[in-house]
Amino acid sequence: xxxxxxxxxxxxxxxxxxxxxxxxxxxxxxxxxxxxxxxxxxxxxxxxxxxxxxxxxxxxxxxxxxxxxxxxxxxxxxxxxxxxxxxxxxxxxxxxxxxxxxxxxxxxxxxxxxxxxxxxxxxxxxxxxxxxxxxxxxxxxxxxxxxxxxxxxxxxxxxxxxxxxxxxxxxxxxxxxxxxxxxxxxxxxxxxxxxxxxxxxxxxxxxxxxxxxxxxxxxxxxxxxxxxxxxxxxxxxxxxxxxxxxxxxxxxxxxxxxxxxxxxxxxxxxxxxxxxxxxxxxxxxxxxxxxxxxxxxxxxxxxxxxxxxxxxxxxxxxxxxxxxxxxxxxxxxxxxxxxxxxxxxxxxxxxxxxxxxxxxxxxxxxxxxxxxxxxxxxxxxxxxxxxxxxxxxxxxxxxxxxxxxxxxxxxxxxxxxxxxxxxxxxxxxxxxxxxxxxxxxxxxxxxxxxxxxxxxxxxxxxxxxxxxxxxxxxxxxxxxxxxxxxxxxx
RNA sequence: GGUCGGUUGGCCGAGUGGCUAGGCACCGGUCUGCAAAACCGGCUACGGCGGUUCGACUCCGCCACCGACCUCCA
Numbered sequence: 001x002x003x004x005x006x007x008x009x010x011x012x013x014x015x016x017x018x019x020x021x022x023x024x025x026x027x028x029x030x031x032x033x034x035x036x037x038x039x040x041x042x043x044x045x046x047x048x049x050x051x052x053x054x055x056x057x058x059x060x061x062x063x064x065x066x067x068x069x070x071x072x073x074x075x076x077x078x079x080x081x082x083x084x085x086x087x088x089x090x091x092x093x094x095x096x097x098x099x100x101x102x103x104x105x106x107x108x109x110x111x112x113x114x115x116x117x118x119x120x121x122x123x124x125x126x127x128x129x130x131x132x133x134x135x136x137x138x139x140x141x142x143x144x145x146x147x148x149x150x151x152x153x154x155x156x157x158x159x160x161x162x163x164x165x166x167x168x169x170x171x172x173x174x175x176x177x178x179x180x181x182x183x184x185x186x187x188x189x190x191x192x193x194x195x196x197x198x199x200x201x202x203x204x205x206x207x208x209x210x211x212x213x214x215x216x217x218x219x220x221x222x223x224x225x226x227x228x229x230x231x232x233x234x235x236x237x238x239x240x241x242x243x244x245x246x247x248x249x250x251x252x253x254x255x256x257x258x259x260x261x262x263x264x265x266x267x268x269x270x271x272x273x274x275x276x277x278x279x280x281x282x283x284x285x286x287x288x289x290x291x292x293x294x295x296x297x298x299x300x301x302x303x304x305x306x307x308x309x310x311x312x313x314x315x316x317x318x319x320x321x322x323x324x325x326x327x328x329x330x331x332x333x334x335x336x337x338x339x340x341x342x343x344x345x346x347x348x349x350x351x352x353x354x355x356x357x358x359x360x361x362x363x364x365x366x367x368x369x370x371x372x373x374x375x376x377x378x379x380x381x382x383x384x385x386x387x388x389x390x391x392x393x394x395x396x397x398x399x400x401x402x403x404x405x406x407x408x409x410x411x412x413x414x415x416x417x418x419x420x421x422x423x424x425x426x427x428x429x430x431x432x433x434x435x436x437x438x439x440x441x442x443x444x445x446x447x448x449x450x451x452x453x454x455x456x457x458x459x460x461x462x463x464x465x466x467x468x469x470x471x472x473x474x475x476x477x478x479x480x481x482x483x484x485x486x487x488x489x490x
Numbered sequence: 491g492g493u494c495g496g497u498u499g500g501c502c503g504a505g506u507g508g509c510u511a512g513g514c515a516c517c518g519g520u521c522u523g524c525a526a527a528a529c530c531g532g533c534u535a536c537g538g539c540g541g542u543u544c545g546a547c548u549c550c551g552c553c554a555c556c557g558a559c560c561u562c563c564a
Binding site: 274 | 495496501502503511512521525528557558561563564
C-alpha cells in the first residue's frame with residue numbers, strides 16, 4: 001500500500017527507487033551550517049527539506065541515523081593562502097574565543113531550528129571535535145597516493161585521481177574545463193594544478209585556530225570534515241547525502257574524491273540537493289549580503305519585511321514549493337502562505353468536531369493513496385498540501401452538513417490528517433500554543449457566553465462591543481450555526 | 491566563456507502528450523442582525539519561432555530572457 005519511495009539522485013539526474021544498502025537501516029548525512037553568524041532563510045531550506053525526508057523515512061518505518069554536522073573550523077574567508085579562518089576572523093573582531101563564537105551561534109541555530117519544528121538529528125558532530133579523524137583520513141589518502149605535501153600543507157592530487165576515477169561526475173564537469181575555467185587566484189603556487197584542493201593547511205603565525213599534526217601546525221581543508229565524519233558515523237558506504245545545490249561543486253565533488261581515495265569505494269548511494277531561496281530573483285546568501293535572518297522573520301525587524309512571520313508560516317512557505325525548485329521570497333508570497341496555513345489549521349480543528357454519520361460521501365482511501373503517492377514521488381510536499389486543502393474543503397462541507405462520513409472513515413481520516421500535517425510536514429498549531437493559558441481561554445469563553453445572551457436579547461450593541469473589543473486584543477470571533485468559535489490571531 | 495537549471499494565470503506554486511493541481515488576491519451568490527468564517531460559482535495561464543503528432547503547456551530544434559555553480563556560501 002505504501003508503495004516505493006523515489007528520490008532524485010543528483011548523480012544520475014533521475015528519480016531512482018530508494019533501496020537502502022542495509023534495510024531497514026538508513027544512513028543520512030546532511031551538510032549543516034557554518035556557525036559564524038545567524039541563520040537566515042536560506043539555512044531553513046535544507047534543514048526543513050531534510051527534516052521532511054527524515055520524518056518521511058521514519059514514517060515508512062526505516063531506522064534512520066541522521067547526521068548533520070556543525071562546521072566550526074576550516075572554510076577560509078578568501079583564498080587558500082591569503083584568507084583567514086572565518087571563525088577566527090569573527091573572533092578577533094569581537095575579542096572572543098573562537099569556541100565562544102561557535103557556541104553562541106550554535107545555540108542560536110538550535111533555537112531557530114526548534115522554532116521551525118525541525119527535529120534534532122541523531123548525531124550533530126562538530127568539525128573541531130574530529131581533527132584526529134580528519135588527519136587519519138589524510139594519511140589514508142596519502143597512502144593511496146592521492147596527496148602531496150608542500151611546506152607543511154597537504155593537497156589532493158585531482159589529476160592523478162582523475163586518471164582512474166571521474167572527478168566531476170556529480171556536478172557534470174570535466175577536468176579539462178576546470179583547467180581552463182579555474183580562476184587565477186593568488187598564492188596558489190604550491191598546488192600542482194589550480195583545481196587541487198587542500199586537505200591540510202599550515203597555519204600562518206597569526207592564525208589562532210590551529211592543531212598540531214605531522215605536517216605542520218595547521219587546520220584541515222574545507223571539504224574534509226564531511227568525509228571524515230560521515231565515514232565515522234555512517235560507514236564507508238551510506239545511503240543519502242544531502243545539502244544545498246550550491247555545495248555541489250566543489251564541496252561534494254571533492255568529498256566523493258576524498259572518500260573514494262581513502263576508502264577505495266564510492267561512499268554515497270543517493271545525493272540529494274535542495275534548491276536556493278531567492279530574493280528579487282537572486283540567491284539569498286551571505287556573500288551577496290541580501291539575506292534576512294530567521295530571527296528577523298520571526299520578529300519582523302528587517303526593513304524588507306512588512307510584518308513579522310511566524311516560524312510555521314516560514315515552514316509552510318518552504319514546504320509549499322518542491323525542494324528542487326527555487327522559491328522566491330516576497331511579502332505577498334509569505335502572506336499567502338500565512339493565510340493558507342491558517343486555513344489548514346482551521347480545517348484540522350474543524351475535523352475534530354465532525355460527528356460521524358451512517359454513510360460516507362468522502363473517499364478516505366483515495367485521499368490516503370494520493371498523499372502517499374505525493375510523498376513517495378521525491379517528497380512532493382506541494383502536491384501533498386494540495387490534497388490536504390482538497391480535504392479541508394470536504395471537511396468544511398461535512399461541518400456544514402453537506403457531506404457525511406461514517407465512524408470508521410472518520411477515525412481513519414483523523415489519523416491520516418494528523419499524520420501528514422503534524423508528523424510528516426512537521427507543522428504545529430501556533431494558535432493553540434498561544435492560547436495554552438487556561439485562564440485566558442476560560443475568560444474568553446465567559447465573555448462569549450455573555451455575548452450569546454446579549455445576542456438572544458437582540459442587544460446588538462453589546463454583542464458587537466464584545467466582538468470588537470476581543471478583536472482589538474487579537475482574538476477573532478466567528479459565529480456558527482449553534483454558537484460561536486474563537487481563535488487567536490498571530 | 492564553460493557546466494547545469496529555469497521561463498506557467500494579478501501573485502506564489504504543482505503537473506501532465508488529449509481529461510489542464512492547490513493556495514493567496516479579486517468578482518458574484520448562499521448563510522448571517524451585521525461582520526467574519528465556511529460553502530457554491532466566476533476569473534483560467536503555460537517566454538518567442540519552427541518541427542514531430544490526429545492532438546503539445548507537456549517531446550525535439552533554434553532564439554530570447556533569468557538564475558545557480560565555476561571563490562566561502564544552505
